[in-house]
Amino acid sequence: MFIARNAPLLFALLLGSMPVAAAADCVPPERPFLPQSQEDMRAYADLIRSDFETYIADVQDYFRCLDAERARAFVEAREVSDDYARFLNALE
Secondary structure: HHHHHHHHHHHHHHHOOOOOOOOOOOOOOOOOOOOOOHHHHHOHHHHHHHHHHHHHHHHEEEEEEEHHHHHHHHHHHHHHHHHHHHHHHOOO
């Protein structure tokens, strides 16, 4: 009966310890290509620099998206946990 009474708390704790999977709309940026040859790096330096700067900006957006999804999931989990507690109380 301990588990049944504390299920909401246990559910929230388990959820908090799980890694957050990328939401469908949180798309990770593509890693920029870096040529092996220093000659190619010098020849395409402006393009490569731009690709890396774009990646850095995009990965920050991606992290913000994941943070927002994590916050949304915690709110939902709290609501579901409350619903489950009401359900368990109704059975008593």
